[in-house]
Amino acid sequence: MASARRIDETTVWEAILARHADDLGKSLSPGRVAARSIPAGGGLRYNYAAMDADDATLDLLERAATELDPVGRYRELASGAMANPGERRMVLHHQTRGTPLGPVVKDGRDYRAFYEGERERFSSFARAVRDGSATGSTGKRFERVVQIGIGGSDLGPRALCLGLEQWARENGVLGPRASFISNVDPDDANGTLAGLDPATTLFILVSKSGNTQETLANEALVKARLATVPGLDPSRHLVAVTSETSPLARNPGYRESFYIDDFIGGRYSATSAVGGVILSIALGPEAFGELLAGAAEADRLALEPSPSGNAALMDALLGVFQRNALRRPATAVLPYSQALSRFPAHLQQLDMESNGKATDRDGRALPVSTGPVLFGEPGTNGQHSFYQLLHQGTDIVPLQFIGFRRNQTGFDPAFEGSTGRAKLNANLAAQIVAFAVGKDDAEPNKRFPGGRPSSLIHGERLDPAALGALLAHFENKVMFQGFLWNLNSFDQEGVQLGKLLAGKVLDRDGSGNPVLDAYASLLGVR
Amino acid sequence: MASARRIDETTVWEAILARHADDLGKSLSPGRVAARSIPAGGGLRYNYAAMDADDATLDLLERAATELDPVGRYRELASGAMANPGERRMVLHHQTRGTPLGPVVKDGRDYRAFYEGERERFSSFARAVRDGSATGSTGKRFERVVQIGIGGSDLGPRALCLGLEQWARENGVLGPRASFISNVDPDDANGTLAGLDPATTLFILVSKSGNTQETLANEALVKARLATVPGLDPSRHLVAVTSETSPLARNPGYRESFYIDDFIGGRYSATSAVGGVILSIALGPEAFGELLAGAAEADRLALEPSPSGNAALMDALLGVFQRNALRRPATAVLPYSQALSRFPAHLQQLDMESNGKATDRDGRALPVSTGPVLFGEPGTNGQHSFYQLLHQGTDIVPLQFIGFRRNQTGFDPAFEGSTGRAKLNANLAAQIVAFAVGKDDAEPNKRFPGGRPSSLIHGERLDPAALGALLAHFENKVMFQGFLWNLNSFDQEGVQLGKLLAGKVLDRDGSGNPVLDAYASLLGVR
Numbered sequence A, B: 001m002a003s004a005r006r007i008d009e010t011t012v013w014e015a016i017l018a019r020h021a022d023d024l025g026k027s028l029s030p031g032r033v034a035a036r037s038i039p040a041g042g043g044l045r046y047n048y049a050a051m052d053a054d055d056a057t058l059d060l061l062e063r064a065a066t067e068l069d070p071v072g073r074y075r076e077l078a079s080g081a082m083a084n085p086g087e088r089r090m091v092l093h094h095q096t097r098g099t100p101l102g103p104v105v106k107d108g109r110d111y112r113a114f115y116e117g118e119r120e121r122f123s124s125f126a127r128a129v130r131d132g133s134a135t136g137s138t139g140k141r142f143e144r145v146v147q148i149g150i151g152g153s154d155l156g157p158r159a160l161c162l163g164l165e166q167w168a169r170e171n172g173v174l175g176p177r178a179s180f181i182s183n184v185d186p187d188d189a190n191g192t193l194a195g196l197d198p199a200t201t202l203f204i205l206v207s208k209s210g211n212t213q214e215t216l217a218n219e220a221l222v223k224a225r226l227a228t229v230p231g232l233d234p235s236r237h238l239v240a241v242t243s244e245t246s247p248l249a250r251n252p253g254y255r256e257s258f259y260i261d262d263f264i265g266g267r268y269s270a271t272s273a274v275g276g277v278i279l280s281i282a283l284g285p286e287a288f289g290e291l292l293a294g295a296a297e298a299d300r301l302a303l304e305p306s307p308s309g310n311a312a313l314m315d316a317l318l319g320v321f322q323r324n325a326l327r328r329p330a331t332a333v334l335p336y337s338q339a340l341s342r343f344p345a346h347l348q349q350l351d352m353e354s355n356g357k358a359t360d361r362d363g364r365a366l367p368v369s370t371g372p373v374l375f376g377e378p379g380t381n382g383q384h385s386f387y388q389l390l391h392q393g394t395d396i397v398p399l400q401f402i403g404f405r406r407n408q409t410g411f412d413p414a415f416e417g418s419t420g421r422a423k424l425n426a427n428l429a430a431q432i433v434a435f436a437v438g439k440d441d442a443e444p445n446k447r448f449p450g451g452r453p454s455s456l457i458h459g460e461r462l463d464p465a466a467l468g469a470l471l472a473h474f475e476n477k478v479m480f481q482g483f484l485w486n487l488n489s490f491d492q493e494g495v496q497l498g499k500l501l502a503g504k505v506l507d508r509d510g511s512g513n514p515v516l517d518a519y520a521s522l523l524g525v526r
Helices: A013-017 A030-035 A055-068 A070-078 A111-131 A155-170 A186-194 A213-226 A273-283 A285-301 A311-325 A343-355 A387-392 A420-437 A464-484 A493-506 A514-522 B013-017 B030-035 B055-068 B070-078 B111-131 B155-170 B186-194 B213-226 B273-283 B285-301 B311-325 B343-355 B387-392 B420-437 B464-485 B493-506 B514-522
Strands: A037-041 A044-047 A144-148 A177-181 A201-206 A238-243 A256-260 A330-335 A373-375 A399-404 A454-459 B037-041 B044-047 B144-148 B177-181 B201-206 B238-243 B256-260 B330-335 B373-375 B399-404 B454-459
Touching: A013 A055, A013 A311, A030 A037, A030 B514, A037 A285, A037 A311, A037 A464, A044 A311, A044 A464, A055 A070, A055 A311, A055 A464, A070 A311, A070 A464, A111 A256, A111 A273, A111 A285, A144 A213, A144 A273, A155 A177, A155 A273, A155 A285, A155 A343, A155 A464, A155 B186, A177 A186, A177 A273, A186 A213, A186 B155, A186 B420, A201 A213, A201 A273, A213 B420, A238 A273, A256 A273, A273 A285, A285 A311, A285 A464, A311 A454, A311 A464, A330 A343, A343 A373, A343 A464, A343 B387, A373 B373, A387 A420, A387 B343, A387 B493, A399 A420, A420 A454, A420 B186, A420 B213, A420 B493, A420 B514, A454 A464, A454 B514, A493 A514, A493 B387, A493 B420, A514 B030, A514 B420, A514 B454, B013 B055, B013 B311, B030 B037, B037 B285, B037 B311, B037 B464, B044 B311, B044 B464, B055 B070, B055 B311, B055 B464, B070 B311, B070 B464, B111 B256, B111 B273, B111 B285, B144 B213, B144 B273, B155 B177, B155 B273, B155 B285, B155 B343, B155 B464, B177 B186, B177 B273, B186 B213, B201 B213, B201 B273, B238 B273, B256 B273, B273 B285, B285 B311, B285 B464, B311 B464, B330 B343, B343 B373, B343 B464, B387 B420, B399 B420, B420 B454, B454 B464, B493 B514
Parallel strands: A144 A177, A144 A201, A201 A238, A238 A256, A330 A373, A330 A399, A399 A454, B144 B177, B144 B201, B201 B238, B238 B256, B330 B373, B330 B399, B399 B454
Antiparallel strands: A037 A044, A044 A454, B037 B044, B044 B454
């Protein structure tokens, strides 16, 4: 991937920094709500009417994009350029769900064919688990499926499973119930194991490298528990998702192994076998296929050259404007959908691990702030929690709302004249306006300053295609922001030092670091 | 409560603002780890060795505290002063677990006796549910207990139930399993109901006012589902936690009602009947009693006049230093305990709803930043997610670690020479040092700048007393910060405008607001 400029090196940067926040109390109008809307795939639209960037600002952001050509860089990435130079890797997660620019073929391997071949293999396996032809070692049907993984092997797949569990139940396709074990704290695995019967449980071990310490420790704990069940063969209750070169590959300890490779980063792996195996078992291979189709549509839309037709790019540019020109250090993701309860936790990893960097791709210290702190909880819950600060706190936090016209579930009796769905969406509409416009009051503590910007991704219903598009929208947004800041969104060197020092604490020969030893001693290690 | 100064009006404020961050790479030593430690109740200690405030800064903060006397203001509050003047209310949550300064008696009511009397009533009821003498209407034992509530009626009780579930299982006191319904999105209630048998389920409806829209809508949905079960009497499956003046009080629709009052704020209500009924049923009244004792101990320790002996006050002062002098807008809470997976979500409400204010108690615009954005996930999970930004991002985020020497559960086989617990705590010690000290590297993207401060609350094991103390520590910290900024931590006027506008959307006569209508229309309401 060719060396490139950063957004602060464009000819329009000083002009962008000089822009003020648009006065939403004056500018937000029904016409703007209608006009500022971009298709985002899977039936979703991205609406940025309530973002506090006026047309002159949007024009400058578009000119910056024209100079930097982030879509061109996406084309390079999706065509197999070495987009992760720190680790000397291609970045191929788009290939797990389509070929926005044709298949990537390198050194004789067609990556699209490889990922799709793995999907065919795990789809067959998922069908066998779901129809009862693949059973546990004592001949019982699998009723539960438990993924053992951490980080990208946990947060994305977990968010997606939760995101579609009620949808699958209502549509009659809900299979074995999905659970997750991630933390090396044994209370996590023990708590999950306490609620299930090993004879009817399938475990999916997910580690690309095959040497993730937390995941291997949890596997050992689970295997030790399985070994205490008379007549149970642990290897018939375990499958692996890993790379072909890992110690978990072609290992008789697993009844099946499904493969990814180094070109699928952990936080971008939800549409690979990392998410695919458990989603195909829990929701069916067809639902997973629809999710991939939604993601592929978002990937295609992200090729649109102009930000005004490219939701992910517009979202990325507006985020940079919030972060650098308006100097807002955090952002909140607020889905008005209980099914998305853990989607913000996935985006927290996706965004903060990708763009929480202070060095650009050329090794220069970045002179501008990069990725924000990202947090969020579903609405209306958050309204009764942290929204107080969002409305009346001393800092402005830009907001990313998500909403749907219909529920996943059908039972929704009216109460006091309106359904739960109507109440939910009335609250969402109300919050957007309350944040943007505010309200004066004679009593100072009842004043709402307004001027608090938000965007809204909205659709008909949270189904597999919508969820796939939503996932890909944020992946592509984060990728574009990385291009704008010219940083590498695909490595994570910031996790290494902690691993190194933890190893020293556990080393028999001592850590050689008295401060480290002092803390280890407080905590009962050593 | 008498009018008071703010911390920016003290004689030492300019000197505090002029202080720089302490260079942790030089100053963090085993001696400082040993010295900077304060008991926090329930066997916990608060360690602030890795906070980047040097002794001169601590001295200035202590002088500010001497001028403002936050402990004196706590004494007034705990003695029954009108500490929430906006709503003309006393603030009496400390009385739910003890009498740090004697019982509060007003207009003939002894509040300690009232809360304790309610606790005796719900303890008896919880014993009857747990021993099977109180059954559902079809004569079956209650196997599940589901709380219907939102905000403070949800987050605190949920965090505490999750916090002690494994502890209770290991100690043989785990009763009916606790679940929660909060969101007005019907997918929340429908999803919870799908997994349980109404005949063996007890529902706890929690609304102090008796008119929380989300909670009443969810009650209506639940009752409609219960009504479809032949032979089941919904009123025998519902209890209420509310105030004596609410429409839910002494209402034949509930088999029992337990009471709180206006002097227990939602986010401070976990130790009242709001948390007490479900915790006493799920874990036993004895465990809930131990939790209260731990909280009471923390409340007593918070009366210590000097910050160096008062963990909650020291934590509050250091937070103000981070926020105002070092200008850091966010803070992360990172418990190395899977049982505390939702504790950060509770603290997010507690802190952001209490201190996310821009107006002081005298109605003046605050000239300094107040409550930070607060977020967090358990370790080691977070290490594989957002820690990248914490280590190498362009902003510094102060960290609040929590750790324990022992697990809640007993099964913890060694893997590669160490147990899961040892790995967990080795990682925690390693992260504190990695954040504080950093590491240089020839490659810029592998450099760790260090200088990233953290505190550590640590204890022997997460048991009821430790969890009660942890809860009260943060309640008292937030209260002290409110005193330092001289704002009202006990109202939440910022939630009103959204409610008002949502009502307009649902109003048959139309909202009269074209922008609101435009968003409502996008979302399928109206």
